[in-house]
Amino acid sequence: MADKARDLVTSYMDDATKEMLKVTDAAGVETAFDRFVAQQPQCGFGQMGVCCRICAMGPCRVDPFGNGPKKGVCGADADNISARFIARMIAAGSSAHSDHGRDIAHTLYMASTDPNCDYKITDEDKCLRIAAEAGIATEGRDVKEVGKDLAELMMNQFGQIHGHADVFVKARAPKQRQDKWNELGLVPRSIDREIVEIMHRTHIGVDSDYVNILTQGMRCSLGDGWSGSMLATELSDIIFGTPSVVETEINLGALKEDHVNIALHGHEPTLSSMVVIASKDPKVAEWCEEVGAKGVNLVGICCTVNEVLMRYGVAPAGNFLQQEFAMATGALDSYIVDVQCIFPALGDLTKCYHTRVYTTSPKAKIIGANHIEFSEDKAYEIALNLLHESIMNFKNRKGDIVIPNHKEKLVAGFSVETIIKALDGVTNSHAHPIGTVKPLCDALTSGVLRGAVAMVGCNNPHVPLDKAHKAIVEKLLQNDVIVVQTGCSALTCAKYGFLSYEAKDRCSLGLKTVCELVGIPPVLHMGSCVDISRIISLVAACACYLGVDIDQLPIAASAPEWMSEKAVAIGTYAVTSGVFTHLGVAPQVLGAPNVTKLLTQDIEGVVGGKFFVEPDPDKAVEGILAAIEAKRAALGI
Amino acid sequence: MAKIAFKKDLCVGCKTCEHACAVAHSKAKDLVGAIKEGAKSRVTIKYLADKNALKAVQCAQCGKAKCIEACPADALTKDERGVVICDHDKCVGCTLCEEFCPFDAIVVDADLDKAIKCDLCHGVCDEPACVVACPTKALSVKE
Numbered sequence: 020m021a022d023k024a025r026d027l028v029t030s031y032m033d034d035a036t037k038e039m040l041k042v043t044d045a046a047g048v049e050t051a052f053d054r055f056v057a058q059q060p061q062c063g064f065g066q067m068g069v070c071c072r073i074c075a076m077g078p079c080r081v082d083p084f085g086n087g088p089k090k091g092v093c094g095a096d097a098d099n100i101s102a103r104f105i106a107r108m109i110a111a112g113s114s115a116h117s118d119h120g121r122d123i124a125h126t127l128y129m130a131s132t133d134p135n136c137d138y139k140i141t142d143e144d145k146c147l148r149i150a151a152e153a154g155i156a157t158e159g160r161d162v163k164e165v166g167k168d169l170a171e172l173m174m175n176q177f178g179q180i181h182g183h184a185d186v187f188v189k190a191r192a193p194k195q196r197q198d199k200w201n202e203l204g205l206v207p208r209s210i211d212r213e214i215v216e217i218m219h220r221t222h223i224g225v226d227s228d229y230v231n232i233l234t235q236g237m238r239c240s241l242g243d244g245w246s247g248s249m250l251a252t253e254l255s256d257i258i259f260g261t262p263s264v265v266e267t268e269i270n271l272g273a274l275k276e277d278h279v280n281i282a283l284h285g286h287e288p289t290l291s292s293m294v295v296i297a298s299k300d301p302k303v304a305e306w307c308e309e310v311g312a313k314g315v316n317l318v319g320i321c322c323t324v325n326e327v328l329m330r331y332g333v334a335p336a337g338n339f340l341q342q343e344f345a346m347a348t349g350a351l352d353s354y355i356v357d358v359q360c361i362f363p364a365l366g367d368l369t370k371c372y373h374t375r376v377y378t379t380s381p382k383a384k385i386i387g388a389n390h391i392e393f394s395e396d397k398a399y400e401i402a403l404n405l406l407h408e409s410i411m412n413f414k415n416r417k418g419d420i421v422i423p424n425h426k427e428k429l430v431a432g433f434s435v436e437t438i439i440k441a442l443d444g445v446t447n448s449h450a451h452p453i454g455t456v457k458p459l460c461d462a463l464t465s466g467v468l469r470g471a472v473a474m475v476g477c478n479n480p481h482v483p484l485d486k487a488h489k490a491i492v493e494k495l496l497q498n499d500v501i502v503v504q505t506g507c508s509a510l511t512c513a514k515y516g517f518l519s520y521e522a523k524d525r526c527s528l529g530l531k532t533v534c535e536l537v538g539i540p541p542v543l544h545m546g547s548c549v550d551i552s553r554i555i556s557l558v559a560a561c562a563c564y565l566g567v568d569i570d571q572l573p574i575a576a577s578a579p580e581w582m583s584e585k586a587v588a589i590g591t592y593a594v595t596s597g598v599f600t601h602l603g604v605a606p607q608v609l610g611a612p613n614v615t616k617l618l619t620q621d622i623e624g625v626v627g628g629k630f631f632v633e634p635d636p637d638k639a640v641e642g643i644l645a646a647i648e649a650k651r652a653a654l655g656i
Numbered sequence: 657m658a659k660i661a662f663k664k665d666l667c668v669g670c671k672t673c674e675h676a677c678a679v680a681h682s683k684a685k686d687l688v689g690a691i692k693e694g695a696k697s698r699v700t701i702k703y704l705a706d707k708n709a710l711k712a713v714q715c716a717q718c719g720k721a722k723c724i725e726a727c728p729a730d731a732l733t734k735d736e737r738g739v740v741i742c743d744h745d746k747c748v749g750c751t752l753c754e755e756f757c758p759f760d761a762i763v764v765d766a767d768l769d770k771a772i773k774c775d776l777c778h779g780v781c782d783e784p785a786c787v788v789a790c791p792t793k794a795l796s797v798k799e
Contacts, residue, residue: 060788063675064675067688083687083691084674084678086700087671609687609691
């Protein structure tokens with residue numbers, strides 16, 4: 020039985036992972052796949068979202084089969100229990116993204132006010148542009164003064180007493196959308212407040228109306244997508260530079276045997292960017308020579324690598340579920356990790372491999388790892404120290420080194436600015452202003468492109484590795500649907516060559532023509548998971564250009580292999596923004612009939628978007644295409 | 657004679673066995689589908705307040721089975737392993753078996769109007785689903 024389950028969960032994966040799985044199996048090293056199999060069968064009450072552990076009268080469970088209890092001790096039914104649970108997932112996800120944003124805003128403040136700060140305002144134009152968008156005076160002012168005001172305004176979005184956290188909502192959302200949100204009371208009052216209010220409402224004996232709870236979840240999620248995440252993206256661009264087109268390679272084959280391999284893992288650009296900058300320090304080359312290495316080879320996993328891939332072209336060694344295999348190559352000298360999606364298992368793996376795992380955030384320590392705490396005010400010094408420690412560990416390599424000889428070409432760096440620049444190349448500047456999304460909108464309205472899909476999310480062993488991603492993206496490209504991506508989802512599709520210029524040959528004619536004319540791959544990598552805000556900004560710009568609301572556009576979102584609470588927050592802000600959102604893994608609500616109906620049907624009548632749960636990739640594509648065609652028909656295009 | 661043995665000291669009352677049983681005996685073979693079609697479990701974990709203990713209510717596959725004796729339609733028989741099997745083509749849903757069972761381990765399903773009971777997953781899956789599912793190994797097959 021266990022064997023069958025393992026065969027299923029490992030039935031599909033890229034060649035590099037396949038090779039490494041043989042290595043870990045032969046060495047008897049346990050990975051997430053083994054732990055997933057050991058967890059089977061997973062608790063049905065949990066899967067169905069009808070288990071409540073919120074107070075000590077419990078734990079309570081509602082029996083989804085009808086013989087057992089229908090209510091918890093307090094009287095909460097399945098809908099109440101699962102709504103509270105989902106709202107708390109939204110709160111956690113929004114916390115993760117927004118706390119990331121808070122640190123970035125603080126870094127911009129330091130860069131603007133402290134002349135000795137290692138961080139500088141790299142993209143001055145963007146600083147002035149975003150400040151102007153936010154209503155800050157820029158005319159004739161020093162960029163650092165503007166940067167300080169912008170950082171303060173953004174930090175205030177987290178905990179302001181009066182008004183709303185709506186700087187970007189007001190500047191970017193279509194008017195119809197803003198009116199709808201105002202009418203429904205969905206504009207967040209401040210980022211932190213909505214998170215706190217979810218925790219209050221879901222305390223025993225507060226909010227027991229599932230509609231009211233989920234409405235608060237939607238308001239909180241907007242504080243993530245349109246504030247916390249969005250400011251994280253925009254301010255990161257100001258500090259580290261706005262991404263432009265970069266080309267590199269992806270997968271475990273990016274590791275180099277004769278180099279010191281350092282993987283940057285987690286989610287934030289702050290330390291990881293500084294490591295990239297410090298790796299050019301002459302001392303680094305000296306240290307490498309000392310230990311007999313040819314140099315430092317920076318790679319990465321998850322969204323930290325997406326941040327430094329987008330801006331510096333650092334090669335991703337893989338996606339979320341490959342993190343253990345990078346260590347198992349025996350060639351990884353250190354993991355420098357910050358926050359989010361870092362397996363606690365990496366600490367245990369240090370017993371099997373020479374890799375040092377360096378935790379760097381006071382928020383994220385791992386037993387078995389070495390902790391070298393990062394602080395923005397000594398950023399360069401700490402980055403250099405981490406490089407030194409990593410290089411010195413090169414000498415401790417032991418045993419066989421197995422680096423799978425598999426990597427794939429990848430193009431990234433598609434910020435909204437880069438996309439608009441590419442679109443300018445096909446704009447007749449004599450007839451139309453440049454710097455708009457006109458060519459993209461024209462392609463959509465003319466039908467050359469049937470639609471656009473944002474494919475995002477994680478890996479999840481509930482789905483054989485990468486399988487759903489690959490199947491869905493393949494079909495979308497064959498149906499003239501352009502795909503934009505972020506996060507591990509982008510890394511997944513990159514492993515199969517979809518993020519390369521050559522991938523145009525795997526597309527149907529309309530999309531292929533667009534790729535050739537504009538000079539882009541059919542799948543655009545827009546960054547890390549907080550950078551889904553880039554997608555939101557692009558979508559909003561298209562809606563504003565066409566004079567329609569977001570829910571009228573022929574677009575959809577898809578998270579085929581999602582797993583994290585952040586994904587729940589993202590899915591909720593996408594739906595609340597009016598986007599038809601496919602989920603390949605069912606959220607833990609199916610034991611609650613009314614919550615399920617609300618999220619997958621009724622919510623559409625309120626905000627224009629809804630969730631579409633479909634594990635089967637073929638049926639998912641059918642559903643997505645049908646939704647896109649329905650929007651086209653309604654628009655008369 | 658095969659039956660399911662229950663070690664009460666290992667049971668944590670998670671009821672994973674109940675879900676696995678209902679899913680195994682459903683047409684859909686997955687949790688969502690099983691809930692939708694109203695599939696029922698053939699094992700129930702009960703809390704005995706007087707003894708402060710847990711009990712698995714499940715067919716004991718009695719040597720001299722009262723349910724078989726009571727059945728007027730000859731729907732209940734023993735298979736080669738001694739497992740009591742109900743032939744739904746013959747069962748008339750009279751509930752006599754339910755009345756005569758000393759363990760409350762056979763019931764007539766209101767939707768099917770047929771008796772259902774633990775069949776050790778005879779013809780359903782290779783190993784009893786509850787045994788495979790139990791995360792603490794409180795359930796096992798006793799031959």
